[in-house]
Amino acid sequence: MPVVIVAGLHADARRAAVEEILRTTPGSVALHHDVIRAADSVVYRTVRDAGHLLSGGEVPQVDDCACCALRADLVPQLLRLADEGRHQLAVVELWDSVEPQAMAALVAAAGGPLDLTGVATAVDPALVLPYLSNGDDLADVGLAAAATDRRTVADAFARQLEYPTVIRGRRRGRRGTGPGEPLAERRPTRAPAPPA
Incomplete structure (x- = not known):
């Protein structure tokens, strides 16, 4: 089963990108682990498609x-x-400060029926510079992924930008796009596509 990872500290942009994929790709499903209540030792997993929550539940923390x-x-x-055979694509929506490189390595190493086909970071263009220059600790702004997380907002955001094959920007004031109107995107590891 093809797997796409979508990361991003800009939660609204990330959610919009995932929703667009679910809406425009038949048979797609999104897997998300919400760690907002990590201080309470709670990680909440959801699996959803374009219109429905398919399952949800708590995942015990490890160490x-x-x-x-x-x-x-x-x-x-x-x-x-993948074993269920009902889905054509799995979209892994990472939580705010989770870096995509480590999660991509996990999926790629699994092999078998899983095929990592892309990694994207969704951004709000108006927030790129403020986030890259933000020296606040993730813990101080409620975005730490663990009690020992000592990264800053700028550290986490820079790592989210440096790894993916696609960086997608969400235009302000828009709720998403239709299938024929892609969001602005940049492919840092590839030459720009020729104009159509």
Whole structure:
């Protein structure tokens, strides 16, 4: 089963990108681990398609680490979805400060029925510079993925920008786009596509 990872500290832009994929790709499903309540030792997993929540439940933390719980749960959940045979694409929507490179390595190493086909970071163009220059600790702004997370907003955001094959920007004031009107995007590792 093809797997696409979508990361992004800009939650609204990330959600819009995932919703667009679900809406425009028949048979797609999104897997998300919400670690907002990590301080309460709670990670909440949801699986949804374009119109419905398919399942949800708590995932136990591993060594008091929400990101460790995500790493332990991600591949087994993707394998379960692949084994069901009902989905054509799995979209992994990473939580705010989770970096895509480590999660992509997990999926790629799993092999078998999982085929990592892309990694994207969704951004709000108006927030790129403010986030890249933000020295606040993730813990101080409620975005730490673990009690020991000492990264700053700028650190986490820079790592989200440096790894993906696609960076997608959401235009302000828009609720998304139709299938024939793609969001603005930049492919940092590829030459720009020729104009149509």
